[in-house]
Amino acid sequence: MxxxxxxxxxxxxxxxxxxxxxxxxxxxxxxxxxxxxxxxxxxxxxxxxxxxxxxxxxxxxxxxxxxxxxxxxxxxxxxxxxxxxxxxxxSLNQSGEDTSSSSTDTVILPSPDSGTARSQWPTEFQIPTFPYDVEMQLQSANQAFMSNRVFLNPSHKLKSDILESLAEKIIKFKAYPSNLEIESVAEALIKAHPCLREQGSSSGYYGWKISLKYKMANYRTKLRNLGCPEMSINSLKNKPADKCQPAYKVKKPRKAEVNFCPPFPAGETQDSLEGERVSLLSEVKKRHNNAVIKEKMAKTFAYRRREVVRDQPMISEFKTRWPGLFTVPEVEAEFLRITTVPLVTKFFAQLDHHADQLIRVLKKAGGSKGPHLCTDCTE
Structure with missing residues (x-):
């Protein structure tokens, strides 16, 4: 069998x-x-x-x-x-009963196959496959390094092609990677291709790290010129006239924010999404209307995020404009759209972790004469 x-x-x-x-x-x-x-x-x-x-x-x-x-x-x-x-x-729970009307309805997220979709930063960065001619050069240089410990001195074009491919991979996760994240990419590069290790550098990748920082800055400029919202939100024309400086209030995603300022859905404009927002104001007043609200809230996610990032409205004003967001199901859904991880699961996982720590501390403090925790209390 x-x-x-x-x-x-x-x-x-x-x-x-x-x-x-x-x-x-x-x-x-x-x-x-x-x-x-x-x-x-x-x-x-x-x-x-x-x-x-x-x-x-x-x-x-x-x-x-x-x-x-x-x-x-x-x-x-x-x-x-x-x-x-x-x-x-x-819509089916473990017992087979229909739960499609419950608060655990599926949250509509941007398609992961979309070229602009973002993902969480990986635990271990995987170096992408470079263009064919670049791979040929690196393969030959890696063999020479393994045989004779000969390092590669990449030409300007080869280095530019490598950095361009890395930038294209990084942008799938973050437009503004941190210093440690850039460093992790540079380290992964010389691990995957040891011939690129730099002589005279204690880490072996310091020069690659600096070059990658500049490449990401240039790449963001290119995307901003193409109208990418996450970069164009920081353009000078979107800043106050009296504080029109590149470094003034640069809007970047926080650590957990994956979909920080996504583009509008295909075929949608600011006017059409504003119409959806106005329609939502009447839909939230209807009973048993969760499916319609969920669909419209997902559709207007990019419009709502741009409003939050660009205008930074007061909570009272935002609640007036988006009353459908201030419910438990939609708060969970919005958290999932922004971070790509579920809110409730993460929250209870943290509670379990802290509870385990507390139990260990109590047991250690109590000893044989201290307070006793029964089995039911530790579950």
Whole structure:
């Protein structure tokens, strides 16, 4: 009998599930699709994609079942007009009851496949695949370094191409990376390509770190000229006339803010989103209208963030303009849109951590003659 197979199934933005197939890997992609639709109660036609290591872990269409193995990551793409996959899965609780009207409805986030979508800064930065000619030069130089300990003195063009690729990868996480984050990228670069290590530098990457800082500044300038909102918000024309200086009140995301100032959805303008905001004022007064409010709040997220970042309104004024935000479900949803991590899960994880610390302190302080904590109290 074949061994059970476990797969990580991505059903939507910020929504992944574990799929266990006790009978082993299906014989075909079609059989796998049927099993996924059965276990996650998905209606309509779907297409499967898998994470391909040959293409920097990007998703490509799954055509042969041999392209995946145990513990592979598979992404579900909904092709028909059926309800959204992530909504279908989350609308069922463990007992099988419909909970689609509860406060745990799926939060609509910017598509992770979008070229402007942002992600949390990775624990370990992965150096991207460079252009073909750059990879050829680095491969040859790395072999020379391993054989003869010969360092590469990169030409101006080669160094520029490397920095450009790194900037393109960094911008997917942050437009304004911190000094430590820039340093982590430079360190990862010389680990991946030891031929680039700098002689005479204690760290081996100090020059790369400084060059990368300047490259990111130039890259932000280019994006600002293209109208990227996170950079154009800091342009001189958006600053007071009497304090028109580049360093005056530069607006940067805080540590946890991933989607700090995203662009408007495709096809939407400031006027159209203002119309959605006005419509929301009447929708929040209706009963049993959570689905419509959720959809409109997600649609106006970028418009609302630009208002917060640029205008910094008073809370009372903001509550008057966006009353739909001041509910528990929408506060959780807004937190998820901004940080890409759920608020409640993170909060209770911190509570559990602090509770464990408190229990250890009490047990240590009490000793054999101190206060006793029963099993029920420690759970």
């Amino acid at each position: 074949a061994a059970p197979v476990k797969l990580r199934i991505i059903l939507g933005a910020n929504n992944a599930e574990k799929l266990t197939i006790e009978s082993g890997m299906p014989n075909s992609v079609k059989d796998l699709s049927i099993e996924i639709k059965r276990q996650f109660d998905i209606e309509g036609e779907i297409r499967l994609q898998y994470m391909d290591t040959d293409f920097d872990n990007n998703f490509v269409n799954l055509n042969q079942i041999s392209e995946i193995q145990d513990k592979s990551t598979v992404k579900v793409i909904l092709l028909s007009d059926a309800p959204d996959v992530s909504q279908s899965v989350n």
